[in-house]
Amino acid sequence: MNNAILTTHNLNIGYQISRKNVRCVARDISVCLEAGELVCLLGPNGAGKSTLLRSLAGMQPPIGGEVRLLGDDIYKLAPPELAKRLSLVLTEKVDVGMLSAYTLVSLGRHPYTDWWGNLTPEDEAIVHWAIKSVGALHLASRQVSELSDGERQKIMIARALAQSPIVMLLDEPTAFLDLPRRVEIMQLLRQLARETNQAILLSTHDLDLALRLADKVWLLSTNGILHVGAPEDLVLSGAFADTFASEGVEFDVASGEFHLHTSHKGEINVRGEGIAIVWTIRALQRVGFKVNQIQNSLPISVEVVSNSKQVLWKITKNKTVYTYDSLYELIKFLNYL
Numbered sequence: 001m002n003n004a005i006l007t008t009h010n011l012n013i014g015y016q017i018s019r020k021n022v023r024c025v026a027r028d029i030s031v032c033l034e035a036g037e038l039v040c041l042l043g044p045n046g047a048g049k050s051t052l053l054r055s056l057a058g059m060q061p062p063i064g065g066e067v068r069l070l071g072d073d074i075y076k077l078a079p080p081e082l083a084k085r086l087s088l089v090l091t092e093k094v095d096v097g098m099l100s101a102y103t104l105v106s107l108g109r110h111p112y113t114d115w116w117g118n119l120t121p122e123d124e125a126i127v128h129w130a131i132k133s134v135g136a137l138h139l140a141s142r143q144v145s146e147l148s149d150g151e152r153q154k155i156m157i158a159r160a161l162a163q164s165p166i167v168m169l170l171d172e173p174t175a176f177l178d179l180p181r182r183v184e185i186m187q188l189l190r191q192l193a194r195e196t197n198q199a200i201l202l203s204t205h206d207l208d209l210a211l212r213l214a215d216k217v218w219l220l221s222t223n224g225i226l227h228v229g230a231p232e233d234l235v236l237s238g239a240f241a242d243t244f245a246s247e248g249v250e251f252d253v254a255s256g257e258f259h260l261h262t263s264h265k266g267e268i269n270v271r272g273e274g275i276a277i278v279w280t281i282r283a284l285q286r287v288g289f290k291v292n293q294i295q296n297s298l299p300i301s302v303e304v305v306s307n308s309k310q311v312l313w314k315i316t317k318n319k320t321v322y323t324y325d326s327l328y329e330l331i332k333f334l335n336y337l
């Protein structure tokens with residue numbers, strides 16, 4: 001079934017840097033955004049994520065190719081019609097003066113209101129619904145300038161929702177937020193895509209969250225190629241590791257995490273159960289040990305002994321047993337070996 005809302009054909013994006021010279025950032029992009037999907041646009045710094053979002057939003061003419069929104073060329077749509085179909089949330093903090101959160105969200109109804117911007121009861125209901133959908137009814141009467149970054153981001157999303165678009169584009173909506181707020185905003189956007197059947201595309205540097213929450217990933221590499229697929233498809237194809245390969249850091253396909261290159265310190269046996277063993281393994285890997293949970297014949301072994309009150313680490317080296325009550329002390333001991 002094809003639920004494509006926004007499609008691109010052989011799109012080349014970039015900048016006209018002089019009369020004769022063009023800087024092409026990415027080329028030959030033929031993709032589509034589908035109804036009800038949350039798509040995360042990932043890529044290293046400078047890959048062209050913001051350029052792509054602006055090009056899809058009709059704010060920056062492409063160097064070649066086309067962007068179609070419900071079949072219409074986006075660059076030929078009249079601005080009011082475009083605003084009814086597409087909303088854009090940018091990262092920059094906008095100076096909105098003394099506006100209340102409610103008033104800011106109600107500006108999202110601008111494409112539908114009369115010349116004076118009067119809201120009908122139906123507009124008011126949509127504004128109320130948008131604020132409620134992002135869980136921000138308690139913020140409605142507050143001044144936007146007094147809101148925290150996370151609170152303001154919710155209000156900006158509500159404003160975009162109030163526009164009743166079919167596509168929402170967001171440039172780094174989780175920048176400046178702490179981890180719980182980032183998870184909350186990403187989950188909210190995924191839920192909104194499902195409930196409103198909108199297509200939502202957001203750029204982010206939150207690779208871990210995108211891997212866990214996105215229906216689809218658009219992965220833009222620095223050579224201007226866009227890889228598209230389920231997050232797991234891009235991990236399995238190696239596109240993820242290749243795109244983020246850099247000196248000192250590598251993507252671990254097995255764990256889905258990025259690891260720093262650390263000098264290899266040797267292999268170590270680890271035994272034990274429960275959550276303490278998980279964090280013991282992480283601590284040992286962090287400092288460069290290869291952990292073995294099966295073999296028992298290695299020169300160094302660690303046993304994690306835990307009860308409801310205490311965790312102890314018993315380390316055996318050359319038949320001598322040393323006991324520590326913190327991973328910090330255990331690692332310190334291993335670093336001296």
Ligand SMILES: Nc1ncnc2c1ncn2[C@@H]1O[C@H](COP(=O)(O)OP(=O)(O)OP(=O)(O)O)[C@@H](O)[C@H]1O
Pocket residue numbers: 015017023025043044045046047048049050051052
């Ligand atoms: N106005 C401009 N004129 C010419 N080149 C530009 C302009 N704006 C950006 N660029 C270049 O285009 C490339 C892509 O920039 P863009 O901001 O789209 O990347 P990004 O993936 O969003 O980066 P980041 O993750 O750092 O925000 C970069 O090489 C940048 O230097």
